[in-house]
Amino acid sequence: MKKGLLNFTLKIWRQKNNKEKGKFKTYRINNISPDSSFLEMLDVLNNKILYSKKEYPISFDHDCREGICGMCSLYINGRAHGPDNLVTTCQLHMRRFHDEETIYIEPWRAKPFPVIKDLVVDRSSFDRIIISGGFISVNTFGKTVDGNMIPIPKEDADKAFDAATCIGCGACVAVCKNRSAMLFVSAKVSQFSFLPQGQIERKNRVLNMVKKMDEEGFGSCTNTKSCEIECPKGISTEYISLLNKEYIFSLT
Amino acid sequence: MLKLNSKIPSGELSQKWTNHKSTLKLVSPNNRSKIEIIVIGTGLSGGSTCASLAELGYKVKVFCYQDSPRRAHSVAAQGGINASKNYKGDNDSVYQLFYDTIKGGDYRSREANVYRLAEISSNIIDQCVAQGVPFARDYAGYLENRSFGGTKVSRTFYAKGQTGQQLLLGCYSAMSRQIGKGRIKMYNRHEMLDLVVIEGAARGIIARNLISGEIERHTAHAVIIASGGYGNVFFLSTNAMGANASAIWKVHKKGGFFANPCYTQIHPTCIPVHGNYQSKLTLMSESLRNDGRIWVPKKIEDAISIRNGTKSPEDLLEEEKDYYLERRYPSFGNLVPRDVASRAAKERCDKGLGIENNEEKEGVFLDFSYSIKQYGIEKANELGIKNPTFVEIKKLGESVMESKYGNLFHMYEKITNKNPYKNPMKIYPAVHYTMGGLWVDYNLMSSIKGCYVIGEANFSDHGANRLGASALMQGLADGYFILPYTIADYLSQYVVHKKNISTKHIEFDNSEKNVKDRIKRFLHNNGDFSVDFFHKELGKIMWKYVGMSRNHKGLSESIERIQELRDEFWKNIYVPGKKNDGFNSELEKAERVADFLELGELIAMDALNRKESCGSHFREEYQTKEGEALRDDIHYKYISVWEYQKEKLLSEEIMHKENLSFNFVKLQSRSYK
Ligand SMILES: Cc1cc2nc3c(=O)[nH]c(=O)nc-3n(C[C@H](O)[C@H](O)[C@H](O)COP(=O)(O)OP(=O)(O)OC[C@H]3O[C@@H](n4cnc5c(N)ncnc54)[C@H](O)[C@@H]3O)c2cc1C
Ligand code: SF4
Ligand code: FES
Numbered sequence: 001m002k003k004g005l006l007n008f009t010l011k012i013w014r015q016k017n018n019k020e021k022g023k024f025k026t027y028r029i030n031n032i033s034p035d036s037s038f039l040e041m042l043d044v045l046n047n048k049i050l051y052s053k054k055e056y057p058i059s060f061d062h063d064c065r066e067g068i069c070g071m072c073s074l075y076i077n078g079r080a081h082g083p084d085n086l087v088t089t090c091q092l093h094m095r096r097f098h099d100e101e102t103i104y105i106e107p108w109r110a111k112p113f114p115v116i117k118d119l120v121v122d123r124s125s126f127d128r129i130i131i132s133g134g135f136i137s138v139n140t141f142g143k144t145v146d147g148n149m150i151p152i153p154k155e156d157a158d159k160a161f162d163a164a165t166c167i168g169c170g171a172c173v174a175v176c177k178n179r180s181a182m183l184f185v186s187a188k189v190s191q192f193s194f195l196p197q198g199q200i201e202r203k204n205r206v207l208n209m210v211k212k213m214d215e216e217g218f219g220s221c222t223n224t225k226s227c228e229i230e231c232p233k234g235i236s237t238e239y240i241s242l243l244n245k246e247y248i249f250s251l252t
Numbered sequence: 253m254l255k256l257n258s259k260i261p262s263g264e265l266s267q268k269w270t271n272h273k274s275t276l277k278l279v280s281p282n283n284r285s286k287i288e289i290i291v292i293g294t295g296l297s298g299g300s301t302c303a304s305l306a307e308l309g310y311k312v313k314v315f316c317y318q319d320s321p322r323r324a325h326s327v328a329a330q331g332g333i334n335a336s337k338n339y340k341g342d343n344d345s346v347y348q349l350f351y352d353t354i355k356g357g358d359y360r361s362r363e364a365n366v367y368r369l370a371e372i373s374s375n376i377i378d379q380c381v382a383q384g385v386p387f388a389r390d391y392a393g394y395l396e397n398r399s400f401g402g403t404k405v406s407r408t409f410y411a412k413g414q415t416g417q418q419l420l421l422g423c424y425s426a427m428s429r430q431i432g433k434g435r436i437k438m439y440n441r442h443e444m445l446d447l448v449v450i451e452g453a454a455r456g457i458i459a460r461n462l463i464s465g466e467i468e469r470h471t472a473h474a475v476i477i478a479s480g481g482y483g484n485v486f487f488l489s490t491n492a493m494g495a496n497a498s499a500i501w502k503v504h505k506k507g508g509f510f511a512n513p514c515y516t517q518i519h520p521t522c523i524p525v526h527g528n529y530q531s532k533l534t535l536m537s538e539s540l541r542n543d544g545r546i547w548v549p550k551k552i553e554d555a556i557s558i559r560n561g562t563k564s565p566e567d568l569l570e571e572e573k574d575y576y577l578e579r580r581y582p583s584f585g586n587l588v589p590r591d592v593a594s595r596a597a598k599e600r601c602d603k604g605l606g607i608e609n610n611e612e613k614e615g616v617f618l619d620f621s622y623s624i625k626q627y628g629i630e631k632a633n634e635l636g637i638k639n640p641t642f643v644e645i646k647k648l649g650e651s652v653m654e655s656k657y658g659n660l661f662h663m664y665e666k667i668t669n670k671n672p673y674k675n676p677m678k679i680y681p682a683v684h685y686t687m688g689g690l691w692v693d694y695n696l697m698s699s700i701k702g703c704y705v706i707g708e709a710n711f712s713d714h715g716a717n718r719l720g721a722s723a724l725m726q727g728l729a730d731g732y733f734i735l736p737y738t739i740a741d742y743l744s745q746y747v748v749h750k751k752n753i754s755t756k757h758i759e760f761d762n763s764e765k766n767v768k769d770r771i772k773r774f775l776h777n778n779g780d781f782s783v784d785f786f787h788k789e790l791g792k793i794m795w796k797y798v799g800m801s802r803n804h805k806g807l808s809e810s811i812e813r814i815q816e817l818r819d820e821f822w823k824n825i826y827v828p829g830k831k832n833d834g835f836n837s838e839l840e841k842a843e844r845v846a847d848f849l850e851l852g853e854l855i856a857m858d859a860l861n862r863k864e865s866c867g868s869h870f871r872e873e874y875q876t877k878e879g880e881a882l883r884d885d886i887h888y889k890y891i892s893v894w895e896y897q898k899e900k901l902l903s904e905e906i907m908h909k910e911n912l913s914f915n916f917v918k919l920q921s922r923s924y925k
Contacts, residue, residue: 017834035669036529043784044529050782050838056828059837061319063492065532067663068417069323084666091666116463117835124440127320131432135425136384140304140732142375144382148339151393161386161411164418168322197384 005031006094009102010045012058015115022115024104034095038082039065039072041094060119067091067232070167073174074119075106080171080230088169088232108174112181112217123170125216126184133208134188136197150196160194163187165233172227172235178219183227185209186243187235193246203250210247256509256893256910259693260364265916266346269368272694276737277744284309287743290457290472292444292499294321296416296724297707298478299423300731306430308736313470314427315442315459317494317840322424325480325492326727329416330537330660331400332408333724335373340397344405346370351917353722356402356589357687357715358867358883359919360512360891362912364694365712369722372729377409379732383422387411400720401538402589402924408721413537413660419724423731442468444499445843446763447475447506447703453746454703455753458763460771465834467767469755474702474739477503478731481686481708483516485848485855486799487791489683490522490535496844497851500690500709508698509908510894511691511711513851514858517718517868518800519684520593523667524608524615533682534667536618537660538720541586543623543653544677546593547573548605548616555605565607565617565676576600580878584924591717591868591881592924594681598800599879601680608678619676624649681800685723687714687868688858691893691910695738696730699895702746704739706730711891716867774842775831779824783841786821790814790845790852798856803872807860811853811903818849853902854894861907864888885919 007030015022029045036044039062046057063071072089076082082092097103105119113121138144152160164187172183189206192198198205221240228237261272279287289305291298291314298314299321306312316324336349349370354361377395381387387409388396397406411418430436441462448456448469456471482497483489504510521536549555550572557563576596578585588596600606601614608615628649632640640648650673654661661672668678689711690698696712698705707727714722797810829836865874865881866888874882890909897904 033527033529035526037531037667040529040531043531047782047784050826050828053826053828056836057838059835063318063323063494064325064328065493066328066534067666068414069318069325069327069492070320071318071323086662087666091663093666093669095669120835123319127322127428127438127440130322130425131428133432135429136382137429138379138382138426140300140307140379140426142372142379142733144378147337147377147381147387148394150381152389153393154389154391157386157389157393160384161388161418164386164411164421165414167327167417168320191386192384195384195386197382 004099006034006097006099008032008097008100011102011104013106014058014118017117018114032094034093036094037065037090038074038076038092038094039090058119059117062090065090068167070169073108073121073170075108075174077104080108080175081232085229086232086234108170110173110179112179113170113173123168125218126168126170126181128216129181129185129209129212130188132212133201133205136192137201138197152195156194160191163190163194163235163239166235167233169232171230171232173218175226175230176219177224177226178222180221180227181213181218182221182240182243183231183235183237185213186239189246190239190242193242202246206243206246206250256699256908257693258362258910259695260362261694265363265367268364269371273737276741279740279744281309285311287311288313288472289474289476289739290470291315291476291478292457293324293478293480293707293709294424294427295324295326295478295480295707296419296423296727297731298476299324299420299427300728301476301478301706301735302436303423303426303430304732304736305739306433306435309435312430312436313439313472314436315439315444317441317443317462319440321427321438321440322421324420325495326420326724327417328492329724330413330535331539332398332410332415332721333376333419333728334400334407334721335377335409335725336370336407337374337377339395340406342405344407348405349373349407352403353713353719354715354917355922356719357717358881358922359715359885359889359914360866360912361713361715363914363916368734369713369726369729372733373725375733376725376728380419380422383426385411385418385422398539398542399587401541401587401593402719408539410539413539413657416724419728443840443843444479445502445767447503447700448759448763449506449700450753450757450759453701456755456760458760458767460767462840463835465832465836467764469760469764471753471755473743474704476704476706476735477690477709478707479709481689482848482851483683483686484844485790485852486683486794487787488525488530488533488795490519490533493532496847498844498847500705501847501851503690503698503700503703503705505896507700507896508703508705509691510688510854511891512688512716512858513855513894514798514862515687515716515868516683516855517590517685517687518594518681520590520597520681521618521679522682523664524610524678524680525612526610534663535682535684536664536677536679538590540618540657540660543656544586544618544620545575545622546577546586546616546618547575548600548607550574552604555607558607559609559613561609565619574600574605581924588924589717589719591870594800595870597681608680615678615680617676618679620653620672621676624653624673627652683795683799685718687711687716687718691891695741696735697738697742702742704735706735716869771839772831774825774827774839775829777825777827779826781824782826783838783845786817786825787841787845787848789817790849793817794852794855798852798859801870801872802859804860807856810856811860814849814853814856821846821849850902854905857903857905858892858894861892862888881922883921
């Protein structure tokens with residue numbers, strides 16, 4: 001039943017650091033199991049590179065390999081997280097590619113995500129956006145009311161939950177021609193605006209986060225909706241409309 | 253022995269924590285801003301403690317190896333978090349949660365700690381709700397619960413299959429708020445490589461900036477280790493790839509005692525291994541056992557046919573299936589604790605009844621067809637559909653499953669290319685969680701003054717086995733509600749009178765030199781084998797001899813083999829790169845694996861010492877006739893606490909015993925029948 005092993009030509013972006021220019025380099029890799037994940041395929045390649053002792057293995061970000069930490073990135077054949085919808089790169093499997101295919105692998109390309117090395121980029125601009133207001137200012141001493149004292153309609157809870165599933169991977173920015181972080185920001189803003197706990201700081205939150213987003217150099221949204229297609233968690237652009245509404249409402 | 257003072261307060265169990273708190277000393281607000289605290293780790297334990305300490309006004313420096321605190325491994329927790337709220341009216345209580353946890357841990361944890369945990373549990377939920385954590389709700393708007401292995405009540409709060417992520421984002425936002433205020437300084441992409449101990453007290457760390465490669469010195473009045481567990485010693489596990497034991501191991505080598513290293517939880521519901529290129533194992537949440545029935549074929553012939561694809565699970569008649577958990581444990585059935593479920597799966601596969609076509613022929617079915625049908629009928633009734641067809645029922649049932657476990661089913665399908673709504677899932681046990689860790693007293697302080705350890709990195713609360721949904725609970729209890737009180741006691745007595753420490757202190761020189769020498773050694777070695785090669789070899793030894801079941805001969809052999817492998821590692825390791833290169837993932841891995849190669853030996857030593865079976869620790873020599881764990885309370889009712897001997901071989905570590913006393917529960921042999 002098992003499909004045969006696969007061979008690929010890989011064109012991989014190599015860049016020593018943030019100062020030096022990068023370029024594509026070509027590698028061949030053979031006998032890859034269709035069941036292995038994309039990152040496992042890169043592991044195999046790295047092992048080969050390592051044993052050749054001729055150059056450094058390729059650096060790429062990853063940690064959980066379960067599609068939940070948001071650490072892995074990679075622009076694969078012109079798509080953030082590769083050809084599948086609703087998956088991260090670590091959950092992408094080689095059975096999605098044909099034998100003898102040429103695969104292009106690049107880092108996220110966006111000014112607010114500077115390259116650190118090879119395929120690794122710095123996404124701390126996202127953290128700074130959250131720091132600017134992506135929270136509810138409750139103290140942590142546990143002297144809050146009983147959880148059931150704040151009933152939340154299931155529908156709102158579900159919507160808040162759907163927005164809260166954003167893993168901060170940055171694919172939405174990477175794929176956007178304007179390098180907009182609207183999907184990411186809208187997800188956080190929406191999560192809180194659906195919840196009663198989020199109401200008190202509602203206006204300030206959105207104003208601060210949008211301001212920070214602009215300062216960090218992210219572009220604005222022109223509704224191309226590519227972010228929604230590439231988002232591994234299926235965050236909907238409806239939240240962007242919501243963000244816009246929240247923003248306008250907060251200005252008044 | 254004198255060094256092991258657990259500081260458990262006297263008095264009635266239910267009053268211990270309250271009374272203890274009232275005796276703890278305080279630090280006045282104007283002094284707090286002068287006190288610096290280092291935290292290693294931004295998971296649920298580290299993140300929550302950072303937020304709380306910063307809010308109290310302390311200056312916090314926090315380190316994590318990922319690019320953002322939001323990616324700490326706690327993010328991966330799927331199932332849920334326990335709390336004794338009795339929202340479901342099934343007679344849950346603090347005592348009941350305490351009792352289940354003590355029993356679940358097979359009477360190898362401290363009563364006082366566990367009681368405190370149960371007591372605090374309901375605060376945690378309230379706190380997280382206030383932070384905007386979107387827990388599952390019912391139609392009336394109230395919090396939902398489900399049930400987990402080892403309990404008979406529904407006390408697990410959850411957010412679909414992403415409870416860890418949602419709780420972590422709660423901590424992360426609380427931290428972010430304090431970062432914004434300038435009270436927390438975040439050092440991401442930094443790895444702690446040594447603890448600096450001055451005059452017997454933890455006063456700083458040596459860290460490596462993973463981007464620039466620089467070695468940095470950081471001072472503090474206290475150091476908190478919240479660096480997670482060490483399951484990656486086994487190479488294949490459900491842990492994140494970067495999860496490491498370096499922080500706790502360095503603390504151990506500086507005098508921090510290591511407790512119960514051999515207690516490793518093997519989780520019963522992971523996707524089976526499918527190839528030797530595989531880098532990690534994926535967990536399917538235990539919550540699936542609520543709705544899934546576990547079985548293998550009764551007959552070996554059927555197992556063989558299923559493995560080689562000539563039969564499919566649907567071809568078997570009901571009476572040809574062995575629902576072995578329901579058969580052996582009628583009262584808990586599929587919801588027995590993890591160690592019991594894991595061993596039972598191994599037992600069936602060892603008998604040749606495994607259904608997965610992998611090298612080891614290991615795997616069992618987790619079948620949802622029964623629940624899908626059940627839910628379908630209920631839903632049809634609810635919607636008033638008369639005489640629904642089989643197809644209609646299935647469809648309705650599937651949509652209920654989808655709303656409960658959608659993302660897990662999606663994940664399973666992505667990995668295996670099989671649709672779990674149509675075919676039963678295939679699962680097998682895998683290394684998941686480490687109950688052992690640095691020894692701490694009731695205040696969560698290690699045996700080094702001023703070095704605290706919280707979350708999975710410490711050994712406390714879970715005993716020989718951890719029940720589901722209790723790690724998140726412990727991490728947050730430690731971080732939000734225990735440590736902020738207990739650390740003040742130390743800081744007030746000790747630190748306020750002390751001068752600030754300078755990074756020029758000789759101990760910093762020594763530690764930094766050690767760290768740099770080791771890096772140099774890696775980069776200059778130019779051997780023939782990669783780090784991964786050694787890590788995989790170690791993993792094979794560990795899984796085979798120190799895994800789900802252990803015996804004297806295997807353990808003795810594993811110790812020898814680990815020693816040989818470690819020698820070989822230092823002779824033959826190849827790590828590319830130069831000293832000033834900066835970003836170097838191979839070097840990062842080498843640092844971690846070097847530590848695993850030592851810790852692995854200690855795990856085996858501990859398992860060899862414990863001549864009984866308890867919880868996750870199963871010694872083949874000590875079992876009942878029915879193959880259940882046989883505990884020995886007369887000789888082994890203690891926590892084994894290992895002390896590193898400076899400049900000596902690991903095998904010369906000294907073991908201390910902290911005796912456990914049970915005054916509020918009666919020791920019983922654990923039965924889930
Ligand atoms: C797949 C999976 C599912 C789980 N599901 C559940 C569940 O449903 N319910 C439950 O209760 N428990 C669950 N657990 C267990 C639980 O998630 C963990 O035990 C818990 O989250 C650990 O939290 P922590 O804060 O101790 O450490 P972690 O979250 O592991 O955080 C460790 C932190 O330390 C940092 N760090 C580590 N080493 C260093 C170093 N040397 N230098 C600097 N920083 C370092 C890391 O960067 C990270 O920030 C699950 C575990 C796994 C693996
Ligand atoms: S919105 Fe989607 S694509 Fe963007 S960061 Fe969040 S999960 Fe990633
Ligand atoms: S490695 Fe965590 S999402 Fe891919």
